[in-house]
Amino acid sequence: MFLMDLQERNERLFYKLMIDNVEELLPVVYTPTVGEACQKYGSIFRRSQGLYISLKDKGRVLEVLRNWPEKSIQVIVVTDGERILGLGDLGCQGMGIPVGKLALYTALGGVRPSACLPITIDVGTNNEELLNDEFYIGLRQKRATGQEYTELLDEFMVAVKQNYGQKVLVQFEDFANHNAFTLLEKYKATHLVFNDDIQSKTSQEEGLIVSSRKDSIQPFKKLYAHEHEPVKDLLSAIKRPIILALSNPTSKSECTAEQAYSWSQVGRAIFGSGSPFDPVKYNDKLFVPAQANNAYIFPGFGLGVVTSGAIRVKDDMVLAAAEALAEQVTAEHFDKGLIYPPFSSIRKISANIAARVAVKAYDLGLASHLPRPKDLVKYAESCMYSPIYRSYR
Template structure:
């Protein structure tokens, strides 16, 4: 009887590889989890120790080894080494402990790994395209072995987190982002392609580094650069289709917005630094409504970092108007602001308009403060065209510091995206607490050293009344009165994997900003009352797979309702459909079920 057969839940897949090549391929390698029959039939007998392990034991070994490490870079090397040897195990351990491991594979450790990329290099991941490849990029793209790529993350390495121009070392960012596509949203890893565009670097240290792996030349800013990007976009869509998702990541400030404007109506593309950051910040503001009872339409928001576009050698902001800190720190280049500040501001305006506020009134509720001071009409320093909607008539008195701007404008929320270190000074935080019962303080710059303030500073100096979010993770803060707060991390990983999953499954051709508005609303709705009571503005990262699925369902419903989806027939029930498409890290079987049946089973 069939009921007496030992059935397996493993999916059976066919492989042409046998023996050692099967074990050396990270996509097929299972380590000591190969069964006895697999070892016998696939030429593995004797090539492995006799013990047959479960994936659970393999994961336990990883976590015990990881617990012995304290250096973040060593953790990164060890974790990414697992990816190079056993892909399924890598994603299994990442999902097991995403809250602890996400800061290793992504912000903030990935920034450190990028600065050391040539020194820790083991095996190439992704596609490297250089300015020398102009004219035959399609042939380079053809060298990628996968024929069904659905998502591409591309960088040119000019603005890596808050670290500046890292050139080809920036490849760590697309690799890390696509790891989260899979770990957080279940997008098949074989359908993901990381790309680094190498046009040189203006980082003189790298040009002297014998381990640097890119072109030893200054960054090409000629028309040839634009031609290269055009050719790249055409090559990707020629091979993989017009619906291929292309995510721009960590491009220079002067290129990010113009590429978004240039390509958004022609390709299926978005810029995570602009739109992903905007969605996660807006989600935090929407979540704060639950604590304050104040609708977003009534907030006044002041940004630190306003979207100034730096060119050439003008890399150091003149933040001299800020009082010194107890531990003086040199000012750092504001690498984050242009994309983050303006993206967040525009999405906040969209949310206010949706709540009945005229667009001009919504814009008037948003102010920006950059390296030259308050962004306003008629100031001596040039206001970039992207900033103009938020350049308002000058107030009665001109503030000469960010602290004075807080005093004068009385914002309900301050959002830091300057990437210039501890500029939410103690007096700024105390003033926010004096002006508001529940001040909203978002220190979103990455990595941790670039944050505008720490969680401890924010909670302590506002007596635990602030609603705080950060770009990098912070530990739980316990105040002298015993109250504990867990800061919400405004991590883009809450947004882009779920959005990407919905876009891929819906066969979207163009991605509207309204997609990110829907994603922000969906994310804020995942926050539970107990989460809010802990001080969180985002659900725990341990729930991120479920959060991503919920965002994907919400975005898919929006896309189909508004005629933006081109996958037919439309799934009648979106949630079961999305869940059915989620990739799993469970090992596949390489032996058909028939070979698993007991030999004495009746015929």
């Protein structure tokens, strides 16, 4: 609450504080604290930090968008609040996620704060506790589905493009799977959209989904099915102890770092989690758990898309961002048990990710910022918003 008040009162100071203390403040602005903030959003609500579009706005969504004071928007993070982290349906109170993510687009990726717009689509909630909560800020009705839902989202996507042009980046965030895949598939050919929860390198690699399961798995998983005899024994299915306990917030994590290191005998596991865990001392050795956090990716990805003037997002661009991150892990990091570079260098990491994303956009003929800059890393750095204070002495 203090940080959000500071952001409202003195934006430059807020981002200066964030950038200078990123490792300490990331867990406050983002997971795990943002999860608790969303759960309590109604009771801590002071003023709207984003734009709410509800079912009652159907037919005039463009008019609502035009009420937002900033006219030059480059990045929108939008949710309908149905699957907030691992906490489930939080309805309108999911606004904390777009607000927090866009703060990171600026602090970690250097996208101008005035160019960022958090949006929550309010179609109701199936969370009975919220529906009976006197402080709930959203529509008090069950979630709209089917045609009513589809028509509102259609109107929203058309209005976004009409109001901000085809180069506004729309990140779909924390939609339930049954809508997330549908929305991405529906709009990726006509809008600049992505969803960092469901686009990843798995599309190019084989996993544990075998062809014989095709009749029983969800449609979006069928793409990853491959020919292999079913493996019923978990120990036979995994060949090395890499444990990624990714569910957020910390309370929803599949196991703790301490459990991973102790259960894998003498700390053999390589561990990554969605929310941060403290270092663990085991057998007189200190293990530093990795945070497999998408905050490493989306700020730099957004910067690369914006600075290249990309008109579409392709999976290869998301993959380029992931590869750029992987290449910044040094032998020194591996020696310490880290599988990601430290967040203290995140602005440098983001500039390199932005450059790689931009390279891919230019190579695919999707970039509209011409001529192509000679040094894309330096160009990305030059475009980054920096909350600088003048020195008067």
